[in-house]
Amino acid sequence: MNFKEIKANIIARDGLRCSRTGKVVESPDELEIHHIVPKSDGGTDNINNLILVSREANTQISNRVIGSTAGAAILGASLGGPVGMILGGVFGALLGKSVDDGDRNG
Numbered sequence: 520m521n522f523k524e525i526k527a528n529i530i531a532r533d534g535l536r537c538s539r540t541g542k543v544v545e546s547p548d549e550l551e552i553h554h555i556v557p558k559s560d561g562g563t564d565n566i567n568n569l570i571l572v573s574r575e576a577n578t579q580i581s582n583r584v585i586g587s588t589a590g591a592a593i594l595g596a597s598l599g600g601p602v603g604m605i606l607g608g609v610f611g612a613l614l615g616k617s618v619d620d621g622d623r624n625g
Contacts, residue, residue: 525564526552529571539576551577 526547536543537550544550550571556562
């Protein structure tokens, strides 16, 4: 699967929304693919380890495990659709730290 196909699959799963900020964007070009668990820490290119974030958010979280957002993305992906995104976001907010808490992986 090539880059465009991977991005299209993530958009089909998550919509045009930054997984870090929750902001909905108008164009797929405004989003970048981000690894939940960085490849440098053993993360894979499996779609379950990939989310879409805005360029600004990707710069801020580069090479970090996203914490609660990762849980939200995984839960949302497993449930699918808007319900998955809503429940994933709620559980993510309740369960864990975010990158702003300073958790780094490398």
